[in-house]
Amino acid sequence: MFKMKKILLFLSVLLCCACSDNDEPTPEAEAPMTVLAYLVADASNIDDDIWANVAAMYDGLASMKQSATLLIYWDGSSNYGLWDYPVIMKYETDGRGNVNGKKQLNDEATIDEVAELAKVVKTYSPQLSTDKQVMSKVLKDMVSLSPTSKVGLIAASHGSAWLNTIFTRSFGQDGKGTDNTILIKDMAEAMQSTGKTFEFLLYDACFMGTTEVCYDLRNVTHYQIVSAMEVPAYGFPYETSLGYLYEGTVAGYKQICQSYIDFYKQKYERGSQAWGTIALVDSKEMQALANEVKAEITTHKEILSDYDVSVLQEYGRDGGPYIAYDLGQFVKDLNNDNLPSSFSEQLNKTILYKGCLEMASPSDYSVDASNFCGLGIYIPTPYKSSWNTFFKTIDWYTAAGWNEISFDWYF
Numbered sequence: 361m362f363k364m365k366k367i368l369l370f371l372s373v374l375l376c377c378a379c380s381d382n383d384e385p386t387p388e389a390e391a392p393m394t395v396l397a398y399l400v401a402d403a404s405n406i407d408d409d410i411w412a413n414v415a416a417m418y419d420g421l422a423s424m425k426q427s428a429t430l431l432i433y434w435d436g437s438s439n440y441g442l443w444d445y446p447v448i449m450k451y452e453t454d455g456r457g458n459v460n461g462k463k464q465l466n467d468e469a470t471i472d473e474v475a476e477l478a479k480v481v482k483t484y485s486p487q488l489s490t491d492k493q494v495m496s497k498v499l500k501d502m503v504s505l506s507p508t509s510k511v512g513l514i515a516a517s518h519g520s521a522w523l524n525t526i527f528t529r530s531f532g533q534d535g536k537g538t539d540n541t542i543l544i545k546d547m548a549e550a551m552q553s554t555g556k557t558f559e560f561l562l563y564d565a566c567f568m569g570t571t572e573v574c575y576d577l578r579n580v581t582h583y584q585i586v587s588a589m590e591v592p593a594y595g596f597p598y599e600t601s602l603g604y605l606y607e608g609t610v611a612g613y614k615q616i617c618q619s620y621i622d623f624y625k626q627k628y629e630r631g632s633q634a635w636g637t638i639a640l641v642d643s644k645e646m647q648a649l650a651n652e653v654k655a656e657i658t659t660h661k662e663i664l665s666d667y668d669v670s671v672l673q674e675y676g677r678d679g680g681p682y683i684a685y686d687l688g689q690f691v692k693d694l695n696n697d698n699l700p701s702s703f704s705e706q707l708n709k710t711i712l713y714k715g716c717l718e719m720a721s722p723s724d725y726s727v728d729a730s731n732f733c734g735l736g737i738y739i740p741t742p743y744k745s746s747w748n749t750f751f752k753t754i755d756w757y758t759a760a761g762w763n764e765i766s767f768d769w770y771f
Contacts, residue, residue, distance in 0.1 A: 391428035391606035393510035393559055396502045400489045400517035400532040401436030409593040410436065410516055411471045413564065416595075418451060418474045420602025422464040427455045428606050431481075431502050435489040435534060446489060448482035448502060481505055490532040490542040495550040503554045512560040512605055513551070513581070516595065519565030521683060522572035522738070522754050523747065531565060544576040545754065551580040559583070559608050562616070566590040567676060569639050570684050570736045571646075571653065572756040578646040583613055583712075588637045588684055588736040589675040589725065597623040613640050614713045621715035628721055635725030637675065639734035640713035647759070649710045652703045653691070653737070654761030660694045665767050667739065675736045677724055682744050684736025707733060740765075 397417065401410040414432060421430050435446040450460075457464045460477050482501055487494050503511055518533040522544055531547055534540045542550075551558060558581040563569075569588035577584060601619040604612040617638045627634035657664065671693060672685040688707060692699045699707075714734030716727040740748045740762065751757055 389426060390508075391424070391426040392508065392608045393512055393606060394429045394431060394506040394508045395512050395514065395602070395605050396499070396506070397430065397432040397514040397516065398489075398495070398498070398502075399432060399434050399436070399514075400534050401434070402489070402534045406518065406533075406593070407436045409595065413516060413595045413598060414449075415471050415474045416598040417602055418459065418465075418477070419599035421451055421453045422457055422459050423599075424453050424603045424606065425455050426453075426603075426606065428453050429507050430602075431505055432478075433489075433498050433502060435487075443480075443483075445486055446484040446498075447480050448498070448505065449478035450481045450505065451478065488534050488540060490534045490540055492542060492546040492550050495542065495547065496553040499550060499554050503556055510559050510608060511556055512562070512608070513558050514562045514564060514605075515547075516564035519563060519568050519591075521567040521570045521736075522576070522756070523683070523750070531563075531568070544573050548576050548580050551577075557582060560585060560605065560613060562596070562605070563587070564591060564595045567683060567736075569637065569641075569675075569734070570738065571649070571687060571760070572738060572754055574641050574643070574735065575646050575650060575756045575759060576754065578643045581643055583610070584641040584643060585613060585617060586639055586641060586735075588639070588686075588734070589635070589727075590677060592624065592633070592635065596620055610640075610712060617713045617715055621717065624717055628717060628719060631721075633721045635717050635720035635722075635727075637716040637727060637732065637734075638714070639711050641735070642710055642712055645706070645710040648706050650756065650759040652706045653687075654759065656691050656694055656700075656703065657761040658764050661765060663694060664765060669739050669741055672739075673728055673731045677722070682741055682747070683738070685739055686731055686733055687735045687737040688733030689731040690737055690739065711735060 399410050401407045417430060421428065430451040432449045434449060453459050460479055462477060465473050489495065515531065517531060519531045522530060530541055530543045532542050560583045561577060561581040562585040567589065569586035574584055574586065597619055601616045604616040617640050620638050621636060624634040624636040669685060672689050674681065674685050676683045688699060691703055711734040714732065716729055716732045718727055718729050720726040738751065740751060757763055
């Protein structure tokens, strides 16, 4: 009997050795959430860049050590022989380097190769992807296709904060014209219609790091990853950072913010055009932040009657002047260069991470880090009467106390 046990033990060791030599590594547990990407690229100047983002997302997914699912809604032109109608693509990794059942592509995947690997799980007739009802339907479809109950959202396209006037937009550009965009409030309602509170919303779009935007989204996502100024055409370095989103933790979200800043710092150091700001916002703290801003605005009415915005750091080069100023610096300036402790405490609760490039190329994208709090704020001026009129229609206008400013020139 003893001899038989020794033989069985020997055979089991051989079996284990064989498995370790021939089998692929066992992945970690399944990722706790599914990442959804809503990509509106039907504008000739960003199609290529957003498809490059898809390829980068593929690379990031393939390098993960967990099994995970990525669902991508694509509405763009039919470049590269791709679809000329909107689709939902599905990519699944097994945590062993296989995506959709095939070994990871060598080196960096090309756009064509990534497209060929896609599992198209839903097709649509041509539609306006920035219409609230369309976005609602697509997000519901994506949520229903998710294998996990928790979902996070990447939204990539053009963006211009809360504005939606003749030359500006809020989010998305599905073709030409401002009618082909969606207001942030409408986007929030589309997200809410899914019945989900999204774990995160990452805006791969310009100018979304403002109090006005983050306030509108406070009830539909736990965390927001946003930029107060333009996002470079390359977008986020998904190839090295996508996995952080699947962690579903504040630490993971901070890491993707840090990787964004590190990526553009390295590009700048290599002599390429590079700039950037980024912030991680805790949505549940936005109401308390609004209360603090309201206290400051209503307390300093007289100062605001003739306020000189030129003393503040402004965000946005191509978006034109007056779009957003640094929130922290604004409040500090109202208080004789001192930031009230209660405001500072709430700002730190709301903005969990902030990062910026102090030196940038072009140089007028450079940011003074000492006056960068993470979020921008619109300050009404007599130079933008049409903006001021539209400003009255958004929730932040009342929440932040601007409705209590009685100077005629404001509105």
